[in-house]
Amino acid sequence: MNPQILKALLRKEITLMRRNPIIPKIILVMPLMVMLFIPLVANLDVKNVNVAVIDNDHSLLSRRIIADADAADAITVAVICNSHSEAMDAIENGYADVLLTIPYDYSKKNQGNGSVVDIESNGVNATKGMLGARYVSQSVIETLRQWQTENGLSAISSEPSVINRYNPTLDFRNYMIPALMVVLLIIICGFLPALNLVSEKEEGTLDAMNVTPVSRLTFVLSKLIPFWIIGLIVVTVGMLVGWLVYGLVPEGNIGAIYLATILFSLVMSGLGVSIANQSATMLQSIFVMFAFIMIFQLMSGLFTPIGSMPPWAQAITYAIPPRYFIEIMRAVYLKGATVIELGAQYLILAAFAIILLLIASATYKKRV
Known part of the structure; x- marks a missing residue:
């Protein structure tokens, strides 16, 4: 590999990237867009739970249960019904959860502990x-505990203390x-290099x-090195956004x-070049x-926990490189x-990178 030729080819690639109307905008x-908006949209936090209530007791305690539930952060008492069928209609029509x-x-x-909702x-x-x-259950339990304490009654058994580690x-x-x-x-180091080569x-x-003395290694490196550098820059930007915004x-x-990041960039580059070669x-x-x-997004644990997948799907995820990158990042x-x-x-990840780069090298045919 001639360093001077590689340098000249890298200069050519950077010039083409700057002149390309799409790639700079994507980069x-x-x-x-991903780091600012997806964390807000792809959110599995459950908020704004609408509750339909059937109050058959009409007592001070029942009214307090309803008021405390409505005051909770994630709960809204949407409707108070007179019958079970009326409440089910509210659920069926989407007014209550x-x-x-x-x-x-x-x-x-509940002078003792004899009744439950x-x-x-x-x-x-x-x-x-x-x-x-x-x-809703936690809100009712907390209200009932306070009410029994205020009235000098034996409070219901307390729940165990829960500490959330790491998050x-x-x-x-x-x-x-x-x-x-x-x-x-995946986009920067896999998708874009593949499109670049095929174009x-x-x-x-x-x-x-192909008819020049430039070796296969020099040519492929000239295509991939800019995207590897951009990948590092993009991850840096992502970390800065996570810090400054969230x-x-x-x-x-x-x-x-x-x-x-380096290892996963090599993995995706090897995959992208292999696909481009074919x-x-x-x-x-x-x-x-x-x-x-x-496949990578659905089976890597990005949105769906791997432990929640069927056993056969969990076995397949071991062959999904993004799984290991996501595990490392989290x-x-x-x-x-x-x-x-x-x-x-x-x-x-290193093993995936070596295998895919070898495949990319073997499938790239320099015709002279």
Whole structure:
């Protein structure tokens, strides 16, 4: 490999990137769009739970339960019904997510611990229904505990103390922001290099390069090095946005993040070049890359926890490189994990990088 030739080719690639009407915009705008808006949109936090209430007791305690529930942060008493059928109509029409039924003589029976409320949730949205029912249950328990204490009664048994480690506020954005950087690297270091190579193949410049003394390694490196550098810059921008906008900073060493970024950039570059080598047109490469991007996003644990997938799907995720990058990013950001502690994930990413780069090298044919 001739360093002078590589330098000249890199200068040519940078010039072409600057003149390209699309790539600079993608590089500048996409990191900001992804890191600013996706954490706000792709949010699994359950808020604004609407509750339908059937108050059969009509006592001071039942009115207090309703008032306390309506004052809770995530709960809104949307409608107070006179019958179960009326409440179910509210749920079926989308006006309520949870149904709270306060039984007859509830306040009298709770001179001790002898009566409980009935809580029904809308299971169409299972997450919102489950968590909404829990919110309502906790609100009722807290109100009942205060009421019994104020009236000199034996309070109901207290719930165990819960401490949330690594993400004390249970803010879903803290879970999403580190992992979203995988989307940036997939596009920057995988998708764009593939399109770049195929576009030169369509324009005929790749055939012209094939008849020159430039080696395969020098040519491929000239295509990939700019995107590797851009990938590091994009991750840096993502970390800055996470810090300045959301106040999230890595608990661990930033060097561990950059090491994972370098390895994953090599993985995606190898995949992108391999796809470009087998694609005759840009449209073919777009379809193939899009299929990989969908699989990576759905099965890497980005949005859906891997532990919630069926066993056969969990087994497949071991062959998904973004899984290991996401595990590293979340562990470094939230737990402060070190490179040594995450050694298995780093080694697997390195193995993926070597395999895919070898495939890319073997499938690139220099015709002379």
